[in-house]
Amino acid sequence: MQVALMVPCYIDMFYPHVGIATLELLERLGVDVVYPTEQTCCGQPMANSGCYAEAQATEEHCARVFGSFDCVVTASGSCTHHIRNKFTAGADTPEKQNLVRNTYDLVEFLHDVLKIREFPWAIFEHKVALHTSCSAIRGLNMASMSERVHDPVFSKPKALLSGVPGIEFVEFERVDECCGFGGTFAVTEEAVSAKMGYDKLAFMQKASPECIVSSDMSCLMHLQGCARRQKQDIPFYHLAEILNGVSL
Amino acid sequence: MSGVVDQARNAETFLADTVHEERLDKLLWAMRLRRDAAARQVPEWEELRTLASEIKEHTLSNLSQYLIQFEARATANGMIVHWARDAHEHNQIVYDILAEQGANSLVKSKSMLTEECELRPFLERRGVRVTETDLGERIQQLDDQPPGHIVGPAIHKTTQDVATLFSQKYGSDPRNLDAAYLAGVMRENTRPDILNAPAGMTGANFVVAETGAIVVATNEGNADLSAHTPPLHICSVGIEKIIPTTESLAVFIRLLTRSATGDKITQYTSMFRGPRKGAVMHVILVDNGRSSRLGMKRFWHSLKCIRCAACMNTCPVYRRSGGLSYGSTYMGPIGIIMMPTFEIRKYSELPFASTLNGSCTNVCPVKIDIHEQIYGWREVMEENGQIQVVKKEAMRVADEVLSHPTLYRIATTALSTALEVLPHFAVYNRLNSWAKHRDVPEAATETFHEWYRNNRLHTNEEVRRG
Amino acid sequence: MNSTQALSRNTILDSVRANQPATQPMPTIPHFHTNQPADLVTTFCESIARMAGVVVTDLLNEDVPDLDSFLRAKFPDAKVFCSAIPEYAGTIKPASLNHWSEASTIDICILRSPMGVAETGSILLSDIELQVNTIAFLAHDLVVLLDPKQIVENIHDAYEHPYFKLRPYSVLMTGPSGSGDISGITVHPAQGVKTLTVILFPAQHAGQRSG
Numbered sequence: 058m059q060v061a062l063m064v065p066c067y068i069d070m071f072y073p074h075v076g077i078a079t080l081e082l083l084e085r086l087g088v089d090v091v092y093p094t095e096q097t098c099c100g101q102p103m104a105n106s107g108c109y110a111e112a113q114a115t116e117e118h119c120a121r122v123f124g125s126f127d128c129v130v131t132a133s134g135s136c137t138h139h140i141r142n143k144f145t146a147g148a149d150t151p152e153k154q155n156l157v158r159n160t161y162d163l164v165e166f167l168h169d170v171l172k173i174r175e176f177p178w179a180i181f182e183h184k185v186a187l188h189t190s191c192s193a194i195r196g197l198n199m200a201s202m203s204e205r206v207h208d209p210v211f212s213k214p215k216a217l218l219s220g221v222p223g224i225e226f227v228e229f230e231r232v233d234e235c236c237g238f239g240g241t242f243a244v245t246e247e248a249v250s251a252k253m254g255y256d257k258l259a260f261m262q263k264a265s266p267e268c269i270v271s272s273d274m275s276c277l278m279h280l281q282g283c284a285r286r287q288k289q290d291i292p293f294y295h296l297a298e299i300l301n302g303v304s305l
Numbered sequence: 306m307s308g309v310v311d312q313a314r315n316a317e318t319f320l321a322d323t324v325h326e327e328r329l330d331k332l333l334w335a336m337r338l339r340r341d342a343a344a345r346q347v348p349e350w351e352e353l354r355t356l357a358s359e360i361k362e363h364t365l366s367n368l369s370q371y372l373i374q375f376e377a378r379a380t381a382n383g384m385i386v387h388w389a390r391d392a393h394e395h396n397q398i399v400y401d402i403l404a405e406q407g408a409n410s411l412v413k414s415k416s417m418l419t420e421e422c423e424l425r426p427f428l429e430r431r432g433v434r435v436t437e438t439d440l441g442e443r444i445q446q447l448d449d450q451p452p453g454h455i456v457g458p459a460i461h462k463t464t465q466d467v468a469t470l471f472s473q474k475y476g477s478d479p480r481n482l483d484a485a486y487l488a489g490v491m492r493e494n495t496r497p498d499i500l501n502a503p504a505g506m507t508g509a510n511f512v513v514a515e516t517g518a519i520v521v522a523t524n525e526g527n528a529d530l531s532a533h534t535p536p537l538h539i540c541s542v543g544i545e546k547i548i549p550t551t552e553s554l555a556v557f558i559r560l561l562t563r564s565a566t567g568d569k570i571t572q573y574t575s576m577f578r579g580p581r582k583g584a585v586m587h588v589i590l591v592d593n594g595r596s597s598r599l600g601m602k603r604f605w606h607s608l609k610c611i612r613c614a615a616c617m618n619t620c621p622v623y624r625r626s627g628g629l630s631y632g633s634t635y636m637g638p639i640g641i642i643m644m645p646t647f648e649i650r651k652y653s654e655l656p657f658a659s660t661l662n663g664s665c666t667n668v669c670p671v672k673i674d675i676h677e678q679i680y681g682w683r684e685v686m687e688e689n690g691q692i693q694v695v696k697k698e699a700m701r702v703a704d705e706v707l708s709h710p711t712l713y714r715i716a717t718t719a720l721s722t723a724l725e726v727l728p729h730f731a732v733y734n735r736l737n738s739w740a741k742h743r744d745v746p747e748a749a750t751e752t753f754h755e756w757y758r759n760n761r762l763h764t765n766e767e768v769r770r771g
Numbered sequence: 772m773n774s775t776q777a778l779s780r781n782t783i784l785d786s787v788r789a790n791q792p793a794t795q796p797m798p799t800i801p802h803f804h805t806n807q808p809a810d811l812v813t814t815f816c817e818s819i820a821r822m823a824g825v826v827v828t829d830l831l832n833e834d835v836p837d838l839d840s841f842l843r844a845k846f847p848d849a850k851v852f853c854s855a856i857p858e859y860a861g862t863i864k865p866a867s868l869n870h871w872s873e874a875s876t877i878d879i880c881i882l883r884s885p886m887g888v889a890e891t892g893s894i895l896l897s898d899i900e901l902q903v904n905t906i907a908f909l910a911h912d913l914v915v916l917l918d919p920k921q922i923v924e925n926i927h928d929a930y931e932h933p934y935f936k937l938r939p940y941s942v943l944m945t946g947p948s949g950s951g952d953i954s955g956i957t958v959h960p961a962q963g964v965k966t967l968t969v970i971l972f973p974a975q976h977a978g979q980r981s982g
Contacts, residue, residue, distance in 0.1 A: 073751065092761070094710075107687040204667035246312075248741075252625050368787050388780040459953070526963025526964070533908065570945050576940070576942070600790030
């Protein structure tokens with residue numbers, strides 16, 4: 058089975074090392090990965106703004122690029138959520154339907170498809186504040202949510218990261234409160250967005266982590282922006298980097 | 306017609322007041338945690354939510370039948386039933402009932418519907434003195450401010466704010482910050498109004514069709530007083546509040562207060578099925594856009610709302626914006642999906658006051674898909690031409706670039722312009738707003754695409770599509 | 772109904788009928804009884820205590836309750852005791868109130884409730900027990916007798932009581948009046964009674980002694 062790697066536009070531009078880590082990790086696991094070079098974006102920024110008509114061409118292009126693969130993996134919960142649950146701006150072609158069915162977030166792919174739990178080439182003897190995005194939790198069911206008090210507690214990102222020797226997780230308050238990114242919300246409601254980011258960092262910092270990790274780079278982009286403005290130099294890592302064996 | 310509510314700017318103003326913002330955020334998050342604790346004690350919590358949702362969906366899909374049944378039973382019980390097509394008709398009916406009895410003053414308990422209809426200014430302009438008896442509503446009435454939260458109308462005020470206000474209006478001690486003292490001040494000052502009022506008004510949390518009953522849940526006892534002391538009791542209720550049976554009422558009573566405050570029930574859960582001897586009871590069934598909303602395929606589920614405010618308490622945006630920032634009768638997540646049905650232009654920005662995180666949907670006791678409706682309203686705003694032209698144009702440009710790989714590559718290799726192209730930053734008039742409180746991410750020295758071309762294409766087949 | 776009202780009624784009903792979605796079924800509602808119900812009295816006491824209600828169980832040991840001594844000891848400053856129960860005379864009865872507003876002169880009001888709810892710590896009252904509806908709200912303090920055998924498990928059970936289909940007024944009362952409207956701080960009282968005391972005592976002893 059060949060896996061097509063989807064690298065979200067903001068990772069392509071600002072965090073290519075996350076794309077590289079994702080690719081290398083999949084290769085380490087013996088996956089036959091290709092990177093379709095014509096890819097651009099999944100259309101989420103326009104669709105989330107209500108601009109459906111303005112997302113159509115982008116979504117159709119995305120379906121054309123990826124629609125013939127049996128498996129598409131992307132290191133982004135928000136892109137996966139958009140494709141799986143909200144990909145309706147473009148024409149309903151067999152390619153599009155295929156893409157919707159076959160797209161996985163990296164965490165889902167590792168946890169549910171490959172069923173990997175150990176990463177013996179990695180070591181990370183550090184305290185981690187793990188952030189899971191709202192898309193991942195409430196859109197993709199990748200972790201339990203605090204609102205549903207009777208559900209068994211689980212977290213696929215945490216289960217994967219636990220397979221890295223030495224890793225420790227710190228507990229912090231309001232663990233699944235939104236970080237405040239929210240796509241265009243980050244600029245249209247800048248003041249609230251920034252306050253949410255500042256608050257999330259404060260709760261995390263109270264638990265004294267050595268770094269902050271997430272499987273969603275968009276959240277980290279926002280949190281890192283907030284942290285650097287406050288002169289906090291705590292490092293931020295994407296989950297793919299940790300699993301791939303990055304050192305602090 | 307008023308202009309567009311700029312919720313973002315109002316939120317920014319609220320946030321600048323760190324004392325009030327941080328207090329409200331902590332207080333309401335604590336309320337959310339109390340809700341969680343209460344839900345944990347009920348093993349069948351999720352099943353109750355599903356039942357509540359299904360009961361409401363059944364009722365709303367058979368609403369005409371249940372309205373007729375309620376009217377017949379209530380009338381047989383001795384209530385006088387009225388129908389109001391809109392807010393103005395509602396207000397006129399109330400005034401006419403009062404005028405017929407020669408009543409020029411009214412005591413009332415909390416009713417969001419009467420806020421929606423702007424009843425108080427209507428009556429006051431016609432010489433009727435209105436006294437709110439709910440503590441939070443009274444505080445807001447004295448301060449000439451609308452309610453900021455549908456369960457705790459004055460929850461955004463500190464104890465000092467209330468003490469200062471009461472000292473101005475009631476002559477009480479502005480330095481006494483004991484909440485019990487302040488509640489006592491209000492009680493003393495409103496008690497004479499209650500005892501002497503010729504008319505009392507309540508809302509209703511639920512209306513039971515089978516028995517012709519209205520149900521009111523309060524902690525203060527003020528609704529019962531407003532109903533029992535005057536010889537005239539008027540109850541106003543939206544047509545969507547109907548439920549079929551007393552048996553179904555139990556499901557909602559078990560969910561309502563736990564969702565709202567974490568208590569199992571309110572101090573007074575009262576049922577009125579008719580006037581007491583020698584008194585008169587009127588019920589006004591109000592439409593005011595509800596029947597139209599019933600026909601909106603994507604949005605009619607918002608009519609299931611039982612006004613618990615759990616969505617507001619959990620919403621990270623509401624807690625940091627304050628309820629008044631929405632400029633609307635109903636605020637927070639439920640407000641976002643209801644208010645555009647009243648005035649689409651005025652509230653066209655509200656659907657963007659959300660990160661679509663989905664917490665609201667998962668605390669809603671009647672399982673309204675709130676965050677999905679918020680997303681749906683964004684599309685409606687765009688279709689209706691309510692989105693600012695500059696933003697729409699920016700999105701069009703983004704779509705053009707992002708659907709053409711060559712254009713995209715050109716745009717992203719010119720790294721200094723990457724920020725202008727990236728759709729997340731393509732917004733209307735706030736191009737530099739990301740950088741106000743956050744550092745901007747550094748553009749990488751080479752994109753992933755370039756790295757792949759330089760490091761991998763000689764080992765892999767290049768995959769062409771398109 | 773006048774012609775304007777008829778028009779409004781028909782307009783609304785027509786609009787509802789035109790817009791209401793395809794009918795969806797009414798679900799069956801279970802009673803959610805626990806398989807091993809805990810002692811209902813204990814649950815009732817815990818629930819009402821959370822809402823600042825007070826429960827008195829001491830009198831359960833007596834064959835005949837000495838309500839007069841109990842009430843005078845608990846409320847030493849009270850003068851006007853309004854009794855709505857046959858087993859206690861009090862200083863006045865609800866029937867002696869000429870006007871509902873006179874209920875505000877009552878210090879202590881004593882009633883019997885026909886049902887308690889363990890889940891929430893609520894007691895049921897209706898116009899039958901109250902006789903004058905305002906006495907439960909305008910009196911300073913409220914004392915309610917409740918037979919422990921008449922405590923039901925939960926709210927589903929509670930709403931089966933015939934009062935909810937028959938009486939013009941009924942209320943599930945849970946603790947004294949209160950409010951959290953000022954800074955979320957719970958205070959008692961708000962507009963209603965200052966304290967609510969529930970005395971657990973069987974109903975069959977009614978009439979054996981008056982105070």
